[in-house]
Amino acid sequence: ARVRSRGASSASTPLEAHEMREHWWESETAGTTFMRTRSVSNPPAPVGHFQATSSQWYHITIVMMAYATYYTLMSGNLTVASLAAENLGAKKLATMPIVAMFIGAVLFVVPASLTMKRLGRRRSFILGGLAAVFSGATAFVALKLDSFALFLVAGLLLGIFDGFADYLRFAAAETVAASFQGHAVSIALCGGAVCSVLGPELARIATSANSESEGFMIYYLAATGVGLFFCCVSSLMQATPPCLKGSGDLQESLLAASRDSKTREAQSALESVDDGTPEAEMSSIASSTSVRLDLPPRSLRGIVTTPECLTAVVCGMAAQWCMVLMMTGLPLAMVDAYNYSFQRYALTIQIHLLGMFVPGLCTGYLADR
Structure with a gap:
């Protein structure tokens, strides 16, 4: 798989260029492409703050x-x-x-x-x-x-x-x-x-x-x-x-969950994660009910x-x-x-x-x- 980024070139206005950063993953073996978008002006809620649906x-x-x-x-x-x-x-x-x-x-x-x-x-x-x-x-x-x-x-x-x-x-x-x-x-x-x-x-x-x-x-x-x-x-x-199993590389598990899942919730969970996301925040996302992690059991x-x-x-x-x-x-x-x-x-x-x-x-x- 190879990773590439698109920044201001994909935005039509300077404001969109400031607020939008897109990452694309292309899997040569699976023949599929994944995109996640993270808004700088509207970051995910910090860990410890949650409002139930x-x-x-x-x-x-x-x-x-x-x-x-x-x-x-x-x-x-x-x-x-x-x-x-x-x-x-x-x-x-x-x-x-x-x-x-x-x-x-x-x-x-x-x-x-x-x-x-x-x-x-x-x-x-x-x-x-x-x-x-x-x-x-x-x-x-x-x-x-x-x-x-x-x-x-x-x-x-x-x-x-x-x-x-x-x-x-x-x-x-x-x-x-x-x-x-x-x-x-x-x-x-x-x-x-x-x-x-x-x-x-x-x-x-x-x-x-x-x-x-x-x-x-x-x-x-x-x-x-x-x-x-x-x-x-x-x-x-x-x-x-199903309950989450064990611990491991959360970011890779989220990518695997996105490939295997067809639900909108799993994709939205993936969209809030990037390479700079803190581990605690990834743990919070990984524990969401819409993502099933395929991790080795303890x-x-x-x-x-x-x-x-x-x-x-x-x-x-x-x-x-x-x-x-x-x-x-x-x-x-x-x-x-x-x-x-x-x-x-x-x-x-x-x-x-x-x-x-x-x-x-x-x-x-x-x-x-």
Whole structure:
């Protein structure tokens, strides 16, 4: 391939000559010519400044609704599961349904990722939502039949749903530019912050007018409907492109993407890059949703041995350990040991969940700083 430039000779006026610089790439093997134009008077927006398009705001809003539904189910189950298991006569094993839920999440978090690679985010989230539907129905039948083993199966099914729904944050981030990804995740977390109180509130309403055993059955019947709503919300998501793979020469990858892509977005992304474009700006362009980079993947060992990954894993383990220890033992301590009402306990869980999510609303801004 050979490169040539055209400057003022291609412009009809001195102003056009000042504002326009054209570069042409001619591929002798492919027999094609590519042009990109960059305006000096209207340069690309700097990294860190991004305004989402209407379609991107639509996608973020849908993900936020899915997040709200997801945490409505999870918070409600954490509120009810231990006490419902205790009503089944398994007092010493009352925390096992929550254990089964986390086991299901751990076992299916990798298969969920592989499923999304094959089917895409939207179909995979619908599939995970069906697991939540079956979980609620199974829990209802288990309480009706007084079967603790079947109730454990319901917890495992909800864990499968958790394994899929945990990727919602990536669905929010991957449709926007790199400079806006932290803000997109924070906006999506608004759904969890606002609706994390709905799960305990739903359980409180179900038990207020009925006995606890009947109230728990009513709750899981309602949870089945919430799972169906999650499937409906997931079906409204936009199809997302394949994830970027690895790192490499971004400029060459953009040229390859332009040759292979027939979309206007990929060509416009290429037009904003020239030989003097900073690497950070090229990274922002490369992370746009319209360009698929064909770069060599990184090994799993190379990823998990980085200090950033190890720090995230250790901090995540510590945070999860503290949260699960408190939320698992709290219902048995408050309701059984200290004779608090279920309504008081549900209010305590709601306050705890607000403490979990409200700080997450500003994490995108903190990450930028």
